Amino acid sequence: METTCDQDGPWDVYLRSCPCRDVLDLLANKWTALMLGALARGPHRFGELRRAVDGISQKMLTQNLRQLERDGFLTRTVYPTTPPTVEYALTEMGAEVGAHLVALSTWSQANFDRIRSARESYDGRELQPVR
Amino acid sequence: METTCDQDGPWDVYLRSCPCRDVLDLLANKWTALMLGALARGPHRFGELRRAVDGISQKMLTQNLRQLERDGFLTRTVYPTTPPTVEYALTEMGAEVGAHLVALSTWSQANFDRIRSARESYDGRELQPVR
DNA sequence: CGGGATCCGGTCGGATACTG
DNA sequence: CAGTATCCGACCGGATCCCG
Numbered sequence: 001m002e003t004t005c006d007q008d009g010p011w012d013v014y015l016r017s018c019p020c021r022d023v024l025d026l027l028a029n030k031w032t033a034l035m036l037g038a039l040a041r042g043p044h045r046f047g048e049l050r051r052a053v054d055g056i057s058q059k060m061l062t063q064n065l066r067q068l069e070r071d072g073f074l075t076r077t078v079y080p081t082t083p084p085t086v087e088y089a090l091t092e093m094g095a096e097v098g099a100h101l102v103a104l105s106t107w108s109q110a111n112f113d114r115i116r117s118a119r120e121s122y123d124g125r126e127l128q129p130v131r
Numbered sequence: 132m133e134t135t136c137d138q139d140g141p142w143d144v145y146l147r148s149c150p151c152r153d154v155l156d157l158l159a160n161k162w163t164a165l166m167l168g169a170l171a172r173g174p175h176r177f178g179e180l181r182r183a184v185d186g187i188s189q190k191m192l193t194q195n196l197r198q199l200e201r202d203g204f205l206t207r208t209v210y211p212t213t214p215p216t217v218e219y220a221l222t223e224m225g226a227e228v229g230a231h232l233v234a235l236s237t238w239s240q241a242n243f244d245r246i247r248s249a250r251e252s253y254d255g256r257e258l259q260p261v262r
Numbered sequence: 263c264g265g266g267a268t269c270c271g272g273t274c275g276g277a278t279a280c281t282g
Numbered sequence: 283c284a285g286t287a288t289c290c291g292a293c294c295g296g297a298t299c300c301c302g
Contacts, residue, residue, distance in 0.1 A: 010240055010241065010243075011239075011240045011243050012240065013165065013236050013239055013240055014165060014168075014169070014183060014184060014185055015185050015186075016185040016186025019243070019247075020239050020240055020243035020246075021161070021239075023239045023243060023246055024161055024164060024165075024235065024236055024239045025161045027235060027239060028159050028160055028161045028163070028164045028232070028235060029159055029160075030152070030155055030156045030159045032159070033155060033159045034144065034145060034155075037145070038145070045283085045284085046283075046284050046285075047283065047284075052145060053145060054145055054146050054147040055146075055147025057275065057276055057277080058284085058285075059275070059276070059277090059286095060274085060275060060276085062284085062285065062286085063275090069253065070249070070250055070253040070254070071246045071249055071250055071253075072245065072246060072248075072249025072250070072253070078284095081283095082282090082283090083282090083283040083284075084282080084283060084284060084285085085283075085284090086283080086284060086285085093242065093245060093246075093249070096238065096242075097235070097238055100231060100234045100235045100238060101159070101235070103231045103234075104155065104158060104159060104228070104231050104232070104235075105144050105155055107227065107228055107231060108142075108144055108151050108152075108154045108155045108158060109141055109142045109143065109144055109151055110141065111224065111227075112141075112142050112150070112151035112154060114203065114224060115151075115154055115202045115203060115224075116150075117203075118201070118202055118203025118224070119201055119202055119203070122200065122201040122202075122203070123201070176263085176264085177263075177264050177265075178263070178264075188295065188296050188297080189264085189265070190266095190295070190296070190297090191294085191295060191296085192265095193264085193265065193266080194295090209264095212263095213263090213302095214263040214264075214302090215263060215264060215265085215302085216263075216264090217263080217264060217265085263302100264301105264302095265300105265301085265302095266299105266300080266301080267298100267299085267300080267301100268297100268298085268299085268300100269296105269297085269298085269299100270295105270296095270297090271294105271295100271296095271297105272293105272294085272295090272296100273292105273293090273294075273295095274291105274292085274293080274294075275290105275291095275292085275293100276289105276290095276291090276292100277288105277289090277290090277291105278287100278288085278289085279286105279287085279288085279289105280285105280286080280287080280288100281284100281285085281286075281287100282283100282284095282285090282286105
């Protein structure tokens with residue numbers, strides 16, 4: 001027996017007990033979106049990734065890399081050089097979800113002006129009530 | 132003068148100082164994905180939304196609804212009945228991003244089996260080393 | 263019904279120091 | 283270079299109580 005989502009067929013993220021919600025939690029995350037987005041442009045070494053995703057700490061980078069590797073979204077290849085060389089690359093699965101996350105990032109960039117004007121109109125509301 | 136991302140053209144979420152990274156942070160979020168996904172199937176009242184997104188607390192629901200409303204992703208309509216009736220509906224913008232987030236949720240459900248087997252293979256690794 | 267306000271534990275996540 | 287380990291503050295997010 002194990003933690004299932006429901007009895008019928010596939011999984012349902014809208015149910016609190018569904019184990020696949022953890023996956024959504026890992027993927028629907030700012031750092032994940034940026035990391036997979038960077039890797040979508042090709043394999044990166046640790047330091048390259050760190051620089052590509054500006055502002056991420058090495059702790060978060062390592063932590064997310066491990067989780068993403070564990071879930072099969074990327075591979076970690078160590079070349080026995082000195083100093084060590086480690087390369088991260090997307091798997092097929094990683095590329096699939098990466099595409100969706102890249103779409104999200106791209107959308108955020110492209111439509112930020114619309115969002116900001118929506119924000120201004122919202123903020124300047126209750127100061128000049130209805131009439 | 133204001134906080135810009137860079138000088139040339141549009142915004143860049145990969146830069147730490149880019150204000151549009153906040154938008155990505157709001158969107159690339161488990162609750163946001165599920166809420167917009169539920170609203171993509173039509174307008175919902177507060178309680179309906181609470182039940183559709185199983186496990187969300189009313190605090191998180193309210194908080195995210197306010198932010199999403201402020202950024203123009205959904206509208207909040209109050210009908211002067213007793214007891215009050217409040218309806219939430221996606222805007223055009225909300226439907227656009229919602230589509231990407233629904234894709235992410237759907238993908239997570241559909242591919243959870245692949246992820247779980249990747250997870251098992253990863254976990255059963257260092258116990259039986261190379262040779 | 264649709265919230266606001268508050269308390270509070272747990273985790274997120276940055277900063278720093280150390281290693282092969 | 284590519285991490286691991288630890289400290290610690292911030293805030294995420296659930297539980298509870300209250301209101302119009």
